[in-house]
Every structure is written in structure tokens, then in C-alpha cells.
Amino acid sequence: MLLKAYAIMDEGVKKDIEKYEKSGKKLACRRGCSCCCKTHRDIPVYPIEIVGIYWYVIEKTKEPIRTKIKSSLILHKKDEPCPFLIDNVCSIYPMRPLACRQFNVFGKPCAEGEDAFYTRPHDVLNPTEHYLARALYETVPFYNIYDEDEKIEFINSGKLNSLVRILQRYPWIELARRISSLNIY
Numbered sequence: 001m002l003l004k005a006y007a008i009m010d011e012g013v014k015k016d017i018e019k020y021e022k023s024g025k026k027l028a029c030r031r032g033c034s035c036c037c038k039t040h041r042d043i044p045v046y047p048i049e050i051v052g053i054y055w056y057v058i059e060k061t062k063e064p065i066r067t068k069i070k071s072s073l074i075l076h077k078k079d080e081p082c083p084f085l086i087d088n089v090c091s092i093y094p095m096r097p098l099a100c101r102q103f104n105v106f107g108k109p110c111a112e113g114e115d116a117f118y119t120r121p122h123d124v125l126n127p128t129e130h131y132l133a134r135a136l137y138e139t140v141p142f143y144n145i146y147d148e149d150e151k152i153e154f155i156n157s158g159k160l161n162s163l164v165r166i167l168q169r170y171p172w173i174e175l176a177r178r179i180s181s182l183n184i185y
């Protein structure tokens with residue numbers, strides 16, 4: 001479900017970026033460019049995304065990155081920048097949340113401490129909402145809702161959004177413990 005949702009979102013963002021680039025704007029985002037991950041302190045994550053991050057870190061990451069993630073999660077304090085930013089690279093990139101996938105900046109890379117959303121909103125991708133709605137729709141069965149009308153109501157009524165947590169304030173220490181238990185056995 002989550003991988004399908006991310007594929008829908010990535011496809012939508014790709015099409016949106018192509019439209020911007022046709023109008024002469026050049027995408028500034030690239031690997032290692034990570035000021036946005038340090039500046040943003042309130043990235044929303046849906047429950048299914050939290051499960052996805054757990055799955056990815058435990059099942060897919062390898063050493064030494066997994067131990068680095070564990071250390072980062074142990075040291076992380078609420079409201080500090082994202083703990084999954086390791087050596088200026090997103091350590092969970094394939095499972096980064098929808099919010100991270102949508103945030104793209106054109107022109108020049110963000111400066112240290114700059115939130116381009118406020119400093120130059122004209123350079124920030126305005127994602128097509130249709131793709132977000134389609135992506136979220138794919139995840140609704142995770143919440144034990146299968147009826148088509150109920151799925152739409154779950155999204156449109158704001159019930160799904162009411163479950164959102166903030167990535168930087170989430171108690172990731174439990175994930176660190178799980179990583180430790182992997183190292184023991």
C-alpha cells in the first residue's frame with residue numbers, strides 16, 4: 001500500500017517538475033543538499049509511514065548506516081532536525097514521507113537555515129493535490145477501512161489527517177531499541 005502510494009506521489013512530482021522545467025525553471029535539489037532537512041521542524045508523517053520507516057530501517061538498512069541511525073535516534077531530542085539525516089544524506093530515502101517527497105525547490109539550493117517556502121515561495125514546487133489525494137487513498141485500507149465511500153469520507157472529513165504525527169517529535173527511541181535487539185542476536 002505504502003509503496004504504491006509513494007509511486008503515485010513520485011510520478012506526480014516528476015510530472016510537476018517537468019512542467020516547471022519546461023517553463024525554464026531548473027530543479028536545485030540534489031543528493032547531499034540537505035538544508036531543508038535541518039530547517040524544517042514539523043514534517044507530518046502518517047501512521048502507515050511510521051510503520052514503513054520501521055520496516056525499512058530494520059529490514060533494509062545495512063551496517064554501518066544502521067548503527068548510525070540508532071545513535072542518531074538515541075541522541076535525538078524533540079524538535080531537533082530530522083534524526084534520519086545522516087552525513088547530510090537521507091538514510092531512509094526510499095521511505096521518506098510524502099511531505100519530504102513533495103518539497104522541491106528550483107533555481108538555487110536553499111541556504112543554511114533558509115526555508116524557501118517563506119523566503120522565495122515562487123521557487124517552491126506547488127504539487128498537484130490530485131496526486132496526494134490518490135496516494136493517501138491507497139493507504140486507507142491500512143486503517144481497516146475498505147468500503148469505497150467510507151475511504152473517501154475518511155480522507156475528506158479530516159479523520160486521516162487527525163492521525164498525523166510530527167516526525168521530529170515522534171518517540172523514535174523504540175526504533176533504536178529494536179535496532180539494538182537486532183545487533184544482539
Ligand code: SF4
Binds near residue numbers: 029104108116
Ligand atoms: S529543498 Fe532546498 S535544501 Fe532541500 S534538496 Fe532542495 S534545494 Fe536542497
Ligand code: SF4
Binds near residue numbers: 043085086089092100
Ligand atoms: S526523512 Fe529524509 S528527506 Fe525527510 S527530513 Fe528526514 S532526512 Fe530529510
